[in-house]
Amino acid sequence: MLGAPVGDDVFGEDPTVKRLEEYVAELLGKDAALYAPSGTMTNQIGIHVNTNRGDEVLLHEGSHIFVYEAGAPAMLSGVQLRTLSGENGVLDPETVRASVRPEDVHFPRSRLLCLENTHNTSGGKVFPLEDFAAAATTAKELGLKVHLDGARLFNAQAATGLPAREWCAHADTVSVCSSKGLGAPVGSLLAGDEQTIREARRARKAFGGGMRQAGIIAAASLYAFENHVDRLTEDHARASTLAAGLRDAGYRAREPETNLVLVAVDQPLAYLQALAREGVLATPGKPGFVRLCTHLDVGDEEIDAAIEAAARITTSTAGR
Numbered sequence: 598m599l600g601a602p603v604g605d606d607v608f609g610e611d612p613t614v615k616r617l618e619e620y621v622a623e624l625l626g627k628d629a630a631l632y633a634p635s636g637t638m639t640n641q642i643g644i645h646v647n648t649n650r651g652d653e654v655l656l657h658e659g660s661h662i663f664v665y666e667a668g669a670p671a672m673l674s675g676v677q678l679r680t681l682s683g684e685n686g687v688l689d690p691e692t693v694r695a696s697v698r699p700e701d702v703h704f705p706r707s708r709l710l711c712l713e714n715t716h717n718t719s720g721g722k723v724f725p726l727e728d729f730a731a732a733a734t735t736a737k738e739l740g741l742k743v744h745l746d747g748a749r750l751f752n753a754q755a756a757t758g759l760p761a762r763e764w765c766a767h768a769d770t771v772s773v774c775s776s777k778g779l780g781a782p783v784g785s786l787l788a789g790d791e792q793t794i795r796e797a798r799r800a801r802k803a804f805g806g807g808m809r810q811a812g813i814i815a816a817a818s819l820y821a822f823e824n825h826v827d828r829l830t831e832d833h834a835r836a837s838t839l840a841a842g843l844r845d846a847g848y849r850a851r852e853p854e855t856n857l858v859l860v861a862v863d864q865p866l867a868y869l870q871a872l873a874r875e876g877v878l879a880t881p882g883k884p885g886f887v888r889l890c891t892h893l894d895v896g897d898e899e900i901d902a903a904i905e906a907a908a909r910i911t912t913s914t915a916g917r
């Protein structure tokens with residue numbers, strides 16, 4: 598980061614940001630990519646460039662965009678969200694087909710389908726490639742665009758051995774984060790075709806995400822994509838060890854597919870406070886669950902410590 602060559606990225610003059618954008622576009626099999634401060638921003642820019650005001654966006658009821666992005670699609674793009682149900686974040690083609698509105702002045706225009714891989718609120722579940730292709734193809738046949746929230750897309754790659762770009766081939770725009778398991782302090786990218794990313798650059802400026810000498814932080818993202826993708830399998834193995842240890846300690850902990858472990862507890866917020874007092878930080882999951890996450894900064898020692906800490910917590914909040 599200290600040695601990164603920098604320039605003014607709003608003028609398109611930061612060589613490190615440019616290198617990062619080219620690297621990630623290539624990795625995802627897209628023409629171009631745009632660097633932005635957060636995954637929320639790249640999702641919101643993705644929505645903005647794929648829709649017009651008054652349009653309807655279809656997405657899973659547990660999707661990050663719907664649950665955790667502060668109502669931004671309505672606030673920033675004037676679109677309406679229509680939530681769909683599906684096991685583990687997977688939307689089947691029939692559900693998509695049945696949710697697309699007919700052409701009629703009474704209805705909003707169904708314009709965009711957002712899919713998430715891996716799926717956060719389902720505990721890091723992979724969206725199987727075949728199912729992903731089927732949902733996306735149906736959406737496209739019906740005239741919709743497809744946006745992939747791939748904040749943890751490389752975890753899906755690590756879990757399946759399939760290249761991330763296989764999912765991206767079915768999406769018009771893709772958002773990926775360097776700041777999650779990949780370990781960079783900050784930074785996400787939106788990838789797509791040249792024209793879409795040109796529009797995205799304008800939207801990023803409007804949303805306040807145009808950064809000047811951003812190469813300093815982009816250098817960390819570039820390092821993360823170049824060096825930390827292959828090691829995600831280590832996080833998955835540790836998540837599995839963590840889940841097994843928690844089950845041995847009497848918890849109901851789902852076997853993870855990737856790096857997120859959902860643990861059922863009676864009082865999640867009180868439980869998280871008790872866990873924090875033991876030196877382990879975690880977040881709420883879906884209702885009735887807490888979510889533990891493995892990533893670059895969590896090693897075997899931390900896994901052992903987390904299991905021991907959880908084992909010490911009393912039954913009143915844990916419900917073991």
Ligand SMILES: Cc1ncc(COP(=O)(O)O)c(C=O)c1O
Nearest residue numbers: 635636637638661713717746748
């Ligand atoms: C699936 C998913 N998408 C998007 C985001 C948003 O990323 P950021 O926190 O960088 O805004 C997250 C964050 O946890 C996420 O889990």
